[in-house]
Amino acid sequence: xxxxxxxxxxxxxxxxxxxxxxxxxxxxxxxxxxxxxxxxxxxxxxxxxxxxxxxxxxxxxxxxxxxxxxxxxxxxxxxxxxxxxxxxxxxxxxxxxxxxxxxxxxxxxxxxxxxxxxxxxxxxxxxxxxxxxxxxxxxxxxxxxxxxxxxxxxxxxxxxxxxxxxxx
Amino acid sequence: xxxxxxxxxxxxxxxxxxxxxxxxxxxxxxxxxxxxxxxxxxxxxxxxxxxxxxxxxxxxxxxxxxxxxxxxxxxxxxxxxxxxxxxxxxxxxxxxxxxxxxxxxxxxxxxxxxxxxxxxxxxxxxxxxxxxxxxxxxxxxxxxxxxxxxxxxxxxxxxxxxxxxxxxxxxxxxxxxxxxxxxxxxxxxxxxxxxxx
Numbered sequence: 001x002x003x004x005x006x007x008x009x010x011x012x013x014x015x016x017x018x019x020x021x022x023x024x025x026x027x028x029x030x031x032x033x034x035x036x037x038x039x040x041x042x043x044x045x046x047x048x049x050x051x052x053x054x055x056x057x058x059x060x061x062x063x064x065x066x067x068x069x070x071x072x073x074x075x076x077x078x079x080x081x082x083x084x085x086x087x088x089x090x091x092x093x094x095x096x097x098x099x100x101x102x103x104x105x106x107x108x109x110x111x112x113x114x115x116x117x118x119x120x121x122x123x124x125x126x127x128x129x130x131x132x133x134x135x136x137x138x139x140x141x142x143x144x145x146x147x148x149x150x151x152x153x154x155x156x157x158x159x160x161x162x163x164x165x166x167x168x
Numbered sequence: 169x170x171x172x173x174x175x176x177x178x179x180x181x182x183x184x185x186x187x188x189x190x191x192x193x194x195x196x197x198x199x200x201x202x203x204x205x206x207x208x209x210x211x212x213x214x215x216x217x218x219x220x221x222x223x224x225x226x227x228x229x230x231x232x233x234x235x236x237x238x239x240x241x242x243x244x245x246x247x248x249x250x251x252x253x254x255x256x257x258x259x260x261x262x263x264x265x266x267x268x269x270x271x272x273x274x275x276x277x278x279x280x281x282x283x284x285x286x287x288x289x290x291x292x293x294x295x296x297x298x299x300x301x302x303x304x305x306x307x308x309x310x311x312x313x314x315x316x317x318x319x320x321x322x323x324x325x326x327x328x329x330x331x332x333x334x335x336x337x338x339x340x341x342x343x344x345x346x347x348x349x350x351x352x353x354x355x356x357x358x359x360x361x362x363x364x365x
Binding site for chain 2: 019022033034035036037089096100101103104105107114118119122123125126127129130131132133134135136137138
């Protein structure tokens with residue numbers, strides 16, 4: 001076996017291990033894995049940071065030209081993008097692109113959460129763009145207690161369960 | 169031991185991530201360089217972050233107005249202040265800094281320094297303390313018999329020159345600002361500036 005093949009095999013094994021961990025993991029790990037969790041979380045955080053400045057400005061003075069509302073708009077939209085990214089992971093690329101665009105623009109009017117918000121927004125958006133759903137076959141899954149119980153139920157019940165899972 | 173199962177999992181593609189990240193920072197750099205070339209920012213507000221300090225060597229302004237004002241600061245809802253309004257301003261050696269407490273307990277100071285001349289249109293600034301050499305041209309101090317404190321008293325001047333100033337500022341707004349030779353940097357400090365606390 002060449003070195004290249006060995007490297008690829010090792011990588012594949014590592015990936016399998018990761019997938020097995022997910023399959024054997026708890027509810028939260030599975031939920032987290034079905035959406036661009038870190039991307040969406042960072043986008044949400046960036047939205048809060050960008051909103052911080054206009055929220056404080058609004059309490060102090062009504063700025064001529066109402067530029068504070070541009071800050072509100074950008075920060076609010078980024079926040080919504082983060083939330084939608086959790087709910088509709090299939091559109092993660094679109095949310096990511098829009099977030100990056102808004103994060104950059106938020107430098108005007110809202111100072112981009114002292115630029116830190118902009119940088120976090122760009123990283124979150126990039127993570128969201130790079131995220132993809134894929135179906136994998138996982139070997140060596142340990143059936144958990146719930147599944148073991150399911151295994152014990154008669155076959156006709158099992159079939160019914162399977163149909164439901166596929167539909168879901 | 170174990171079984172084979174099909175599962176949907178999420179995966180982050182490194183290549184895609186770095187391309188998107190690069191594109192994002194390229195966009196940010198592009199926007200910053202547009203500001204850099206023209207040195208202009210539109211409607212730049214700075215406030216709601218508590219006291220910050222403004223220092224400069226010389227300021228020449230046209231259309232100056234000074235009004236009493238009550239405004240919010242970082243640690244109080246209503247604090248007496250002075251509102252300066254200047255239509256056209258040119259500042260030499262502007263230095264704005266703000267002390268921020270880190271969650272670890274240490275302090276950092278964020279500096280914005282413009283070595284070239286700074287030109288501002290439509291400046292509104294709320295200060296809690298002004299320490300400077302001031303000179304006015306055609307200064308008029310007016311009092312009005314009114315209940316409204318903000319128009320009760322005003323000080324107008326056609327031109328104003330301020331030298332070696334230090335201002336404790338709580339709110340700053342510029343309609344158009346052009347900063348030449350701007351540097352923004354952060355440094356660690358032992359303790360914050362406590363001027364007029």
